[in-house]
Amino acid sequence: MRKLISHTLNRRRALGTLGALGAGLAAATVSGCTATTANLGGTKSGAAGRRITVGSKGFAESWIMGELYAQGLRARGYQVDLKTNVGSSDIINTALQSGQIDVYPEYTGVIVVNWAGTDTALGTAEETYDIAKKWESEHGVTTLQATPFENKNAIAVRQEFADEHGLEKVSDLKGIGDFIYSTYPDNVSGAIGYEGIVETYGLDNMELKTLSIGLNYQAIERGEIQAADVFTTDPQLLRSDLVVLEDDKKLFGFQNVVPLIRDDVFDDLDADAPEFLNTLHSLLTIDAIQALNEASAINRIDPAQVAKVFLQENGLM
Structure with a gap:
């Protein structure tokens, strides 16, 4: 099956191939992916039977991210519950801390400004990530790899x-x-x-x-x-x-996405779970996420199907 989205996706391919994602998804649904378990990224590990709850917020990009997490973790043997539309950043973070969910995607700038209380402009995405990771660590949460894309x-x-x-x-x-x-x-x-x-x-x-x-x-x-x-x-x-236009005074900050996992849950995961999440995030370039958002928000394709194609075409399930 023709690759619809890959880590080498550039803007021209996003406009061409992914502009017709609806047709590609329809073909995938009809014909099915013939790849065998051996060459898919997902493997059944010692995680079989362990339950993990993924959360997402109430908009298309977050729905897609939640589906990517959930489907990829299921492919690795976890029993995954997906809770969509959990609420705003404050609400979903409370859900994480209270154990209602175990993992969800969050924006680094939200962590730094809303919770860490940083009120000065930060110079780089790396500095923003480091502050976010430190704050989360102090509050019992593990922060994994940031996406190349940011939504700001x-x-x-x-x-x-x-x-x-x-x-x-x-x-x-x-x-x-x-x-x-x-x-x-x-x-x-x-x-x-x-x-x-x-x-x-x-x-x-x-x-x-x-x-x-x-x-x-x-x-x-x-x-x-x-x-x-x-x-x-x-x-x-x-x-x-x-x-x-370039934000040359860095007013809008940095808003890369990171997986947040409560420490008690992270400590019980097999290595393949964080490895999957880190690999997934490394593939989510600005062109890739725009194409995924286009498929869901404009072409009206179910976020679950959009996520499935991305994971399959990148060998992650």
């Missing part, structure tokens, strides 16, 4: 607008005259909201238009706004002429 706020403009004004980074917006920027209503105030951007980058020329999440893509295509608040893993970025 960013500012995007149309390619034509960027070319016209010579825009490469956010600070370049300061000298272009008045323009309209959109974000969602809950992101007006705060350090990374509209007000924080204006203050940090000195963008007194940036007017505000609030729109519900997702509507900004339509508005910028119609020319109603010139700049849009986006998330860096938005699948819409695969199918548009938008350019994401």
Whole structure:
């Protein structure tokens, strides 16, 4: 079966192969994968019968991550319960600490800002990871490998607008005259909201238009706004002429994803479980996660099927 997603996935392949992921998944469902157990990554280990509960939050990317964890661990002999839509970061973290779930994917910047209380801008993703890992360790949680991709706020403009004004980074917006920027209503105030951007980058020329999440893509295509608040893993970025401007003052921080596992659960795992999670995370590039998100959120393919294809095509089950 043709590879749909792999660790060598680049942007062109994401646009081509994964843009037609629905057809590929349909073919996989009809024909079945003929690979044998010997050449799949999953093996039944001494974990048989052990139960582990995976949690995820209430949006497509988290559903996909939860399915990736759950299916990969099942392939290694674990009895896995998957709880979706557990809640916000605070709620799902409480569920982890209380034993309602055992493992879930979290964003490093959320850990650092929301719980570790770091209120200064961090210079690198590695520094953010180290602080997050230290905080979790102090609270009885093991942090595994971070993904190459990160999902954070960013500012995007149309390619034509960027070319016209010579825009490469956010600070370049300061000298272009008045323009309209959109974000969602809950992101007006705060350090990374509209007000924080204006203050940090000195963008007194940036007017505000609030729109519900997702509507900004339509508005910028119609020319109603010139700049849009986006998330860096938005699948819409695969199918548009938008350019994401460099956050040269590191305002938006770093938001790579890490598996969080409660220590008492981690200590009882066979080595193949963390090895699988680390390998999985190493494969999740920005192009890969955008393609997975596109398959689920735009093409409306069940996150479970999207995750299954990714794991099979990367030899992880």
